[in-house]
Amino acid sequence: MRDVPALFRLINFYAEQRLLLPRSLADLCESVEDFFVGAERGRVVAGGALKLYDNDVAEIRSLCVEPGLKNSGLGRALTGRLLSEAERRGLKTVFALTVAPEFFFKCRFQEAPRENFPLKIWRDCLLCPKFFQCDEKTVAFDLTAERAVNSTLPAEAAAVPAVSAFR
Ligand SMILES: CC(C)(COP(=O)(O)OP(=O)(O)OC[C@H]1O[C@@H](n2cnc3c(N)ncnc32)[C@H](O)[C@@H]1OP(=O)(O)O)[C@@H](O)C(=O)NCCC(=O)NCCS
Numbered sequence: 001m002r003d004v005p006a007l008f009r010l011i012n013f014y015a016e017q018r019l020l021l022p023r024s025l026a027d028l029c030e031s032v033e034d035f036f037v038g039a040e041r042g043r044v045v046a047g048g049a050l051k052l053y054d055n056d057v058a059e060i061r062s063l064c065v066e067p068g069l070k071n072s073g074l075g076r077a078l079t080g081r082l083l084s085e086a087e088r089r090g091l092k093t094v095f096a097l098t099v100a101p102e103f104f105f106k107c108r109f110q111e112a113p114r115e116n117f118p119l120k121i122w123r124d125c126l127l128c129p130k131f132f133q134c135d136e137k138t139v140a141f142d143l144t145a146e147r148a149v150n151s152t153l154p155a156e157a158a159a160v161p162a163v164s165a166f167r
Helices: 005-016 024-030 074-088 101-106 118-125 143-149
Strands: 035-040 043-052 059-063 094-097 136-143
Touching: 005 024, 005 035, 005 043, 005 059, 035 074, 043 074, 059 074, 074 094, 074 101, 074 143, 094 101, 094 143, 101 136, 136 143
Parallel strands: 059 094
Antiparallel strands: 035 043, 043 059, 094 136
8 A cells, every 4th residue: 555655646647648547546545456566675666557357357557657767678577567467367368458559569469459348348438538539559468379379478577677576
């Protein structure tokens, strides 16, 4: 819970630029267990959540890196950490709705039809002010395909020197 204020500031900083959806303090407190954060000397510098939908599917939400640390591999490492968690839970697919699809393509996600994720549409999209003019793309990572070819997930957290740990 002590990470919530920093997550709140970081997420809503990007929400003001319409890059992320805003999250309330109450919402973050309720869903804090979904989050992994990157910390530098105890200070939260990145965060992202893995929201579970059912036995097979989860969504990466609110993925963000502190402005001064962008493009240093932190976003990819955090995405890798979230995918490892999805793998540990035996999920099949991890998706995201994003204004930065190119970043996710670099993490080996592929564009996917949003209709593949009807629970997302019912849970969030229908309540979203962007619904009729959505600028987000849907991207998905197929964990079953990764298992089939026995390859590694996109990133290793240890490869990011700026961050001491993901927690
Ligand atoms: C998007 C974000 C999480 C990426 O994190 P990051 O630490 O800056 O990204 P990385 O350094 O791990 O980049 C990995 C690769 O993606 C590319 N990339 C990063 N952000 C990108 C973007 N917005 N558009 C296109 N490519 C991007 C990098 O150039 C890098 O490519 P390379 O492997 O060829 O060098 C971060 O920039 C951010 O917080 N953006 C604001 C919030 C946001 O837009 N979130 C969207 C996710 S829902």
